[in-house]
Amino acid sequence: MDTTLRDGEQTSGVSFSPSEKLTIARLLLTEVKVDRIEIASARVSEGELAAVKAITGWAAEQGLLHKVEVLTFVDGDVSIKWMKEAGAKVMNLLTKGSLNHLTHQLKKQPAQHFAEVAAVIALANKNGLECNVYLEDWSNGMRHSSEYVFQYLDFLKDQPVKRIMLPDTLGVLIPSEVYAYVSTIVQRYPGIHFDFHAHNDYDLGTANVLEGIKAGAHGIHLTINGMGERAGNAPLASAVAVLNDFLPEVKTAVVEASLYSVSKLVETFSGFRIPVNKPVVGENVFTQTAGIHADGDKKNKLYFSDLMPERFGRQRLYALGKTSGKANIENNLQQLGIQLSEPDLKKVTQRIIELGDRKEVVTQADLPYIISDILDSNTISEKVRIEDYVLTHARNMKPSATLKISIQDELFEEHAQGDGQYDAFMNALKKVYKKQQQELPTLTDYAVRIPPGGKTDALCETIITWSHGNKEFKTRGLDSDQTVSAIKATQKMLNLI
The missing domain is CATH 3.30.160.340 (Double Stranded RNA Binding Domain)
Structure with missing residues (x-):
């Protein structure tokens, strides 16, 4: 179950618009093919209600409404009325999974809490809603008050609920604890579907998911890019890759090739930047920097693993810098279709090392210019030159650009407006290339x-x-x-x- 649109949106500073939520929900269910999505918390805002209505309306048309879930509360009929107005059919009821939370936050006894939970579940069923139950702070409940957890589960096993969710709410468990606690519960209550919900406060989210599944958990909760409160939740891409490679007996419907594109889309919508070294989806994770690695890849794929970029719709890159060496540069030149003699290759390698020492970032696109500069060669010439331009920006008027450009010694001039000076420049450029019948x-x-x-x-x-x-x-x-x-x-x- 992907909870990017509910738990993931609790990332500090992140708020998706209704149209963004609908776009992400569609992608998750139809392209990434997760089994379920949790899309909101009940009663939050009018904007949240509008977003849920849009998603449930679309999901109902597609026959996917049973895969759309909403977090609700033990509040009599308030959340249930909200659910009905939103058109949602599956509620995930947030209840107390530790005696500490029950005693100090709700200031209630177990029997009172259980009675209130039972009343909400009965009301949900009466209104045609499917009910799952979260045991908030379950991890601390198992550590410090396991007798309460078992008392609560003994009560829940006789309730008309579909799934019971076991969250490591504060991300405090280590893998061995996850295995011990989940296996104990699964064995004790063999007829119940249990989900495990990992947080990443100690950077153990993915490892804990692996142990939870090994211990017999029937479902896992994940988010795109590991979004979520504090250090976030267990990340979807990493968890799926780990399960596919290390637990082949466990099958998921998730399409690996769609994980990177949905990750980039969520990055754009959320403004929450993916770290470049984030496993599977980070910018650098399929980039070899050391020259010895590139050399080994050329000779016998010595530095390849099962985690191949092509699985995720990506490709292997070879970084250019002071440690890259000749093999990295050769790989990049090959992708550009450029061949150099051995002496010239040495000169280019030396220049890139010098640039790396100065902390300059060198990209594959810089290579033709470096080659041209070093070899004083006319073979790599500038066939396109921006000869002149005028950029204007005035208050209460759209920015504009007038551009004069030379393409293979033929001059063109165009004028355009845009949302900013660079946008206006690009619009003028597009006009030029449209006349050339070429798409930029x-x-x-x-x-x-x-x-x-x-x-x-x-x-x-x-x-x-x-x-x-x-x-x-x-x-x-x-x-x-x-x-x-x-x-x-x-x-x-x-x-x-």
Whole structure:
């Protein structure tokens, strides 16, 4: 069960719009093919109600309404009325799974809590709602008050609930505890479906999911990119990869090839950046940096593992920098279709090492320019030159750009408006290329780096990621003006295509 849209949205500073929630819900159920999604908490806001209505309306049309779940509360009929208004059919009732929470937060005795829970479950069933039950703080309950947990489960086993969810609410369990606690409960209550819900406070979320499944848990709760409160939840991509590779007897319907694209979409919608070293979906995780690794890959795939990038719709890259070595550079040149003699390759390698020593980032797209600079060669020439441009920005008026560009010595001039100066520049450029009957690459990411403590005239580096055909590449520009640095990066792109 994916809970990105409920527990994941509790990530500090993250709030999805109703249309974003609907888009993510569709992708999760139809492309990633998770079994269930938890999309909201009842009673939160009008915006949340609108989002749930949109998702349940779509899910009902697709015959998927039984896969859509909402967190509800022990509040008489309040959550149930909200559920009915939202069109949802499956409620996940939040109850107390530790004596500590029950005693100090609710200030109630077990019998009173159980009676209130039973009343809500009965009311839910009367209103045609399916009910699952969360045991909040279950992990601490097992550590410090297991007799209460068993007392509660003895009560719940006779209730009309479909699933009982066991959350490590504070992410405090270690894998051996997860195995011990889950296996004890599964063996004691063999007829009940138990879900395990891991948090990642000690960076043990994925390991705990693995142990929970080994111990007999029937379901797991995950989020895209490991989003969630504090350190987040167990991440969907990592958990699925681990289960597929280390528990082959456990089958999931999740489509691995869709995990990266949905991860990037959620990153965009949430503004929650994926760390570059995040397993499976991070920018760098299929990038070899050390030259010895690239050399081993060339000779006999010595540094390959079962975690192959192609499984996730990605490809292996070879970084360029001071540790990359000749093999990395050869791999990048091969992808560009460039061949160099051994002496020239040594010169290019030396220049890249020098740039790495200066902490400069070198990308594959920079290679033709480095080669041209070192070899003073006319074979890699600038066939496209941005000769001149005028950028305007005025209050209460749309920014505009007039562009003069030379393509293989033929001059073109166009004017366009846009949402910003660079957008206006790109719109003018698109007009030029439309006349050439050529489509420009899609801009998929735009990053700006300014040195910390930099003054108003500090150099600004703009790194743009482009998608062209089935390839993705980066170009960068450097200037004290951010828009100009973006234009320089764009000219590199034009020459590369």
